[in-house]
Amino acid sequence: MKLDLRRIGLAVAAPVLAIGVALILATLILLVAGDPVVAVWQVLFKAPLPRQVVAIVNEATVLYLSAVAVAIGFKMNLFNIGVDGQYRVASFAAAVFAGANFLPGWLNIAVAIVISMITGALWALIAGALKVGRGVSEVISTIMLNYIATYLVAFFLKMAAVKVEGSNATSTAVLAEDSRVPGISVNWLLATNNKIYGLIFLAIAVGFIYWFVLNKTRFGFDLRATGQSETAAVASGINVKKMVLASMVISGAAAGLVGMPLLFGQDYAYGDTVQAGLGFAGISVALLGRNHPAGMAIAALLWGYLSQISNGLQISAGVSDKLVLIIQGIIVLSVVIAYEVVRRAGLRLEQRRVASELAAQASTKTEEVAV
Amino acid sequence: MTSAETTADLSTSTALAVELQGITKRFPGVVANKDIVLSVRRGTIHAIVGENGAGKSTLMKILYGVQAPDEGTISINGEPVVLKSPTEAIKAGIGMVFQHFMLADNLTVLENVALGAEKLYGIGDAARARIRQISRDYGLRVEPDDLVADLGVGDRQRIEILKVLYRGAKILILDEPTAVLVPQEVNELFDHLRELKSEGLTVIFISHKLDEVLSVADEITVIRRGTTVAAVDPKQVTARQLAELMVGSELPSPQTEESTVTDRLMLELQGVELGTTGQAKVLDGIDLKIHAGEILGIAGVEGNGQAELVELIMGMRRPSAGKVLLEGDDITAAGVRDIREAGVGYIPEDRHRHGLLLEAPLWENMILGHQTQAPNIKGPLIDAKAAKADTQRVVDEFDVRTPSILVTAGSLSGGNQQKLIIGREMSHAPRVLVAAHPTRGVDVGAQAAIWDLIKDARRNGMAVLLISADLEELVGLSDTIRVILRGRLSGEFDPDVVTREQLGAAMTGADSAEGTHNEA
Structure with missing residues (x-):
């Protein structure tokens, strides 16, 4: 019990430390820029409006899915920077299929989601195969694949686009009414008619599956072992190449889900106005949440909060909302440093504790200990 | 204690270039070095022998400032020093030639040597002249404008040696220098080491190849299980005795029991x-x-x-x-x-x-x-x-x-x-x-x-x-x-x-x- 408290303490210490450092550094930046410090913090710490709360939860839902996709790679020491490209290719494929209305209602949605996962997985598999077959760093290949994804999707979007009267936006066919996932109304709780994405349940399910597979299955054990020590993994009989392919594919499949709440709950089509950069935000959220299913949920909410609340900065404080990007950047940087510091401190602490407990045991037994 | 082979005069040959007293280094769960005692006289080739894992490399890292000892003192030329980084070790006149060469293939010898030491002689003609001079002084036969990619293993090792001399090292540590060489190159290397010695430099030579150690070293220190167990004169020991010192014989001996060997x-x-x-x-x-x-x-x-x-x-x-x-x-x-x-x-x-x-x-x-x-x-x-x-x-x-x-x-x-x-x-x-x-x-x-x-x-x-x-x-x-x-x-x-x-x-x-x- 005592050990658990210490563990939790250490786990919480790092993000709190990082956020604290980020606030201090952001204040310094404001001072240097001659911006109104007090006004800015008043805006950023103001309780969000009811409609903002819904927006925060919705943004967090999408970010969480992206973070899980990134975390699957992180757990194996793979840096899947390509979630961004993977979810865009996947969303586009799903939007084209769902927009064509081959299937009725819910079936259409379910099959489209599966298609999205498969497309994301295949796109990620390219990077996995390059790494296993040719030793290409997944960092490089996924970044390149992000660019390819951008232009490939733009190219196909032009071909698949449906012309809408009185609009120059390019987009796929709009989903039929019965192929949309209804939002969840929260007007009984909050004074707003805005709805939470129905696919929030998908995010929760993905979080649970992530936790279960990683911690409870043999596959998860192999994956974590490979991430902790590739040499020990090889000696234990794990086929590391297979694991690289498997984790890239699963990460890509999870990335395929990122765009689903947007497609079925908000945009109802894939167009050139679709939100980009979610894959990169997912990296930040995964880092901040320490690849932990609950930690990433909290981090996703924090990220959503910061980006929603930043909208008021320009109006209320006369400061660019880009300030929030700076704060987010500093949080990520400091969190990476803080985790490493806390991790090392934790290991040292435990070594010392084990040594002292053994010494105590030995002296009570009044035995000679050869340690 | 006097060495007949040193050509330097007696007063410098008896002065200690490196002296370690009671060096102890612990890693979690392991003691890598324990009570290391080492005296290296100036102008000699001093070999440190021991099995892999005996603690030689930890000791060298301590001497080169890569790791700080938990206990003990280091003296260079009689002055106690604290080496916090390789930079400080280099300042104290210690140079390290690593087993795995650290040279950029696509650069010339001059560029490789001057890299990171640009402040000393620049990167132009002054540096080129300095390299030629060192090469001449110690007979290293290094040509500053050769491309490293074109050179063989023996040449590269001489460049590594020249690199540390260029940085002003008076004490050279060579980590398993013969591991990568063929026998003829080994003999050549040993000639170079003797040359360095005759110019008054001190060489610390790490190895587990006993015949080589016996042929080139003036003194030998044996390390076993993290501690120095003996300092011997190569003229008075055989390879067998040295091997015994390396693997030790005072440990509790496991006893063989009756044979249980089957024909399966x-x-x-x-x-x-x-x-x-x-x-x-x-x-x-x-x-x-x-x-x-x-x-x-x-x-x-x-x-x-x-x-x-x-x-x-x-x-x-x-x-x-x-x-x-x-x-x-x-x-x-x-x-x-x-x-x-x-x-x-x-x-x-x-x-x-x-x-x-x-x-x-x-x-x-x-x-x-x-x-x-x-x-x-x-x-x-x-x-x-x-x-x-x-x-x-x-x-x-x-x-x-x-x-x-x-x-x-x-x-x-x-x-x-x-x-x-x-x-x-x-x-x-x-x-x-x-x-x-x-x-x-x-x-x-x-x-x-x-x-x-x-x-x-x-x-x-x-x-x-x-x-x-x-x-x-x-x-x-x-x-x-x-x-x-x-x-x-x-x-x-x-x-x-x-x-x-x-x-x-x-x-x-x-x-x-x-x-x-x-x-x-």
Whole structure:
């Protein structure tokens, strides 16, 4: 019990430390820029409006899915920077299929989601195969694949686009009414008619599956072992190449889900106005949440909060909302440093504790200990 | 104490260039260096010999400022110094020539030498002149405008030496400098070292090749198990005596019991080779047989193919020729997991790299390597409850000293980590146990316990391949001993009659004729 408290303490210490450092550094930046410090913090710490709360939860839902996709790679020491490209290719494929209305209602949605996962997985598999077959760093290949994804999707979007009267936006066919996932109304709780994405349940399910597979299955054990020590993994009989392919594919499949709440709950089509950069935000959220299913949920909410609340900065404080990007950047940087510091401190602490407990045991037994 | 070979006058040759007193360095769970005492006289070649893992490299890192000692003092030219970084070591006149060259192929010699030391002579003609001058002074034959990519290994080593001289080093540390050289190049290197010595420089030479050490060194310090055990005069010792000092003889001796060897052949290697065409083979023509209840000991100086032999049996490498048979079944092409499931237990040489997940709790480490075996799994799921119960049993039975099975493996001492690994491997009742240096880096108490465990395994009919650098251990435990040298196995030695001199000779190749004639 005592050990658990210490563990939790250490786990919480790092993000709190990082956020604290980020606030201090952001204040310094404001001072240097001659911006109104007090006004800015008043805006950023103001309780969000009811409609903002819904927006925060919705943004967090999408970010969480992206973070899980990134975390699957992180757990194996793979840096899947390509979630961004993977979810865009996947969303586009799903939007084209769902927009064509081959299937009725819910079936259409379910099959489209599966298609999205498969497309994301295949796109990620390219990077996995390059790494296993040719030793290409997944960092490089996924970044390149992000660019390819951008232009490939733009190219196909032009071909698949449906012309809408009185609009120059390019987009796929709009989903039929019965192929949309209804939002969840929260007007009984909050004074707003805005709805939470129905696919929030998908995010929760993905979080649970992530936790279960990683911690409870043999596959998860192999994956974590490979991430902790590739040499020990090889000696234990794990086929590391297979694991690289498997984790890239699963990460890509999870990335395929990122765009689903947007497609079925908000945009109802894939167009050139679709939100980009979610894959990169997912990296930040995964880092901040320490690849932990609950930690990433909290981090996703924090990220959503910061980006929603930043909208008021320009109006209320006369400061660019880009300030929030700076704060987010500093949080990520400091969190990476803080985790490493806390991790090392934790290991040292435990070594010392084990040594002292053994010494105590030995002296009570009044035995000679050869340690 | 005077050396007849130094041409420098007596007053400088007796002054100490480097003096270490009571150097101790601890890593979590391991003491890497303990009470190191070292005196190196100016203008001499001083060799430091010891087995790999004896603590030589830690000592050199301390001397080069890479690591700070926990205790003890370092004096350079009589002045006590604290070296916090290599930069400070270089300032104090210490230069290090690493075993693996640190040169950029696509740059010229001049660029490589000046890189990072631009402040000294710039990067132009002044630097070029300086390189030519050093090259002339010490006969190094280095041409500043040659492209490194065009040069051979011997040339590159001379560039590395020139690099440290260029930075003003008066004390040169060479880490296993002959490891990469062919015999002619070795002789040439030794001529250069003698040249450096005659110019008044001090050379510290790290090696485990005894004949080389004896031919070039003025003084020798022997390191064993992290501490300096002797300082000897090369003119008064033989290679055999030195080998004895290196492996030690005062440790508690494991006692052989009555033979339990059966005629059931468990592990057989037939004509196994490992290597790429055009290069010297890492393993060559390996034939060996181990029966149930037999311990086959492999002696040898590290780096003669032992690690590759183990990795090959475990399926981590594929032989380029030959077969590996496990009780008659061909496992040459099998994967690591298949081989482990088939009943081959593995105690790796480097438990931190190959045996444990240091940041995972003990019970997860019990699963490692046995992810597909009871009691760790229930279908595709990990059975944490059963695995934890099994871990507790191993901790109790094998006397792993830990406050809990939930602490990370990295927080245990080396001996307890090793007992956990042995307990883990024994728990799955292997038919064959591959044990590489099972008592390396563990304390004396744990060492005796580990020996007992290996003897139990033998009594229970396991076939054990024991690889060790500790002759005492090999003689005490093995039913048969063979020596590996440059990837080839010698004939069989009977541990009851073989002398450590005979083994030492076979290990160093100092007297290979005698070794093969002593086949049992």
